[in-house]
Amino acid sequence: MAFNQQAHRDLLKELEPYKARLIAVTKKKPATEIAEAYAAGQKDFGENYVQELDEKRAQIREKIRWHFIGHLQTNKVKTIVPYVSLIQTIDSFKLLKEVNKESAKAGIITDCLVQVHIAKEESKFGFSEEEVEALMLFPELSEMENIRIRGLMGMASLTDEKSQVKKEFLGLHTLFTNCRLMSMDPDAFDTLSMGMSSDYKIALDCGSNMIRIGSLLFGERR
Numbered sequence: 001m002a003f004n005q006q007a008h009r010d011l012l013k014e015l016e017p018y019k020a021r022l023i024a025v026t027k028k029k030p031a032t033e034i035a036e037a038y039a040a041g042q043k044d045f046g047e048n049y050v051q052e053l054d055e056k057r058a059q060i061r062e063k064i065r066w067h068f069i070g071h072l073q074t075n076k077v078k079t080i081v082p083y084v085s086l087i088q089t090i091d092s093f094k095l096l097k098e099v100n101k102e103s104a105k106a107g108i109i110t111d112c113l114v115q116v117h118i119a120k121e122e123s124k125f126g127f128s129e130e131e132v133e134a135l136m137l138f139p140e141l142s143e144m145e146n147i148r149i150r151g152l153m154g155m156a157s158l159t160d161e162k163s164q165v166k167k168e169f170l171g172l173h174t175l176f177t178n179c180r181l182m183s184m185d186p187d188a189f190d191t192l193s194m195g196m197s198s199d200y201k202i203a204l205d206c207g208s209n210m211i212r213i214g215s216l217l218f219g220e221r222r
């Protein structure tokens with residue numbers, strides 16, 4: 001299945017009252033479909049794998065804002081730092097330090113989101129709520145001049161139980177509000193990335209201002 005232009009239009013309209021941003025998730029989808037979505041006005045794209053992102057980027061000339069949304073290994077940081085617009089999946093202090101180091105080398109400041117583990121499943125990466133609050137108050141953070149923490153990102157449990165998903169998203173929104181108060185740069189701490197194809201409506205109602213949508217726009221992945 002190709003890029004669904006009607007679904008894209010409908011989503012954008014649905015997002016308007018929430019002032020939320022749409023990230024088109026294109027893992028396992030070819031560069032041609034990214035180009036189609038770009039032509040329809042979509043500028044922000046999310047990818048999960050460094051090599052796949054790097055290959056597609058080489059095939060596409062458009063000025064895309066790339067979001068990294070997969071588990072990022074420290075040894076791959078230097079590959080994407082020069083061009084990535086937002087790393088949404090900072091899941092360890094070690095990774096944050098590496099992004100800061102490579103950004104300093106490149107002479108840039110990299111925008112990051114801290115990934116929070118809110119789901120029941122154990123497989124999901126990310127900080128616990130307590131760890132995020134501790135991170136925000138870490139003295140070393142103020143010395144990291146080449147990263148800017150723009151907010152939080154999280155994935156809810158894979159369940160049909162809407163009340164559980166809602167509980168997790170509301171919890172992340174509360175954490176987001178608390179962390180903004182602790183942030184050294186509260187005005188820049190403005191992004192709460194939560195919600196995917198199956199649960200974005202719940203996420204928006206719980207205060208999300210960035211949703212990451214794949215299958216709804218590009219069809220199921222193989």
Ligand SMILES: *Cc1c(COP(=O)(O)O)cnc(C)c1O
Binds near residue numbers: 025027048213215216
């Ligand atoms: C794959 C993925 C998405 C998109 O998922 P869909 O269910 O296809 O909308 C969003 N966020 C992350 C982190 C993903 O890995």
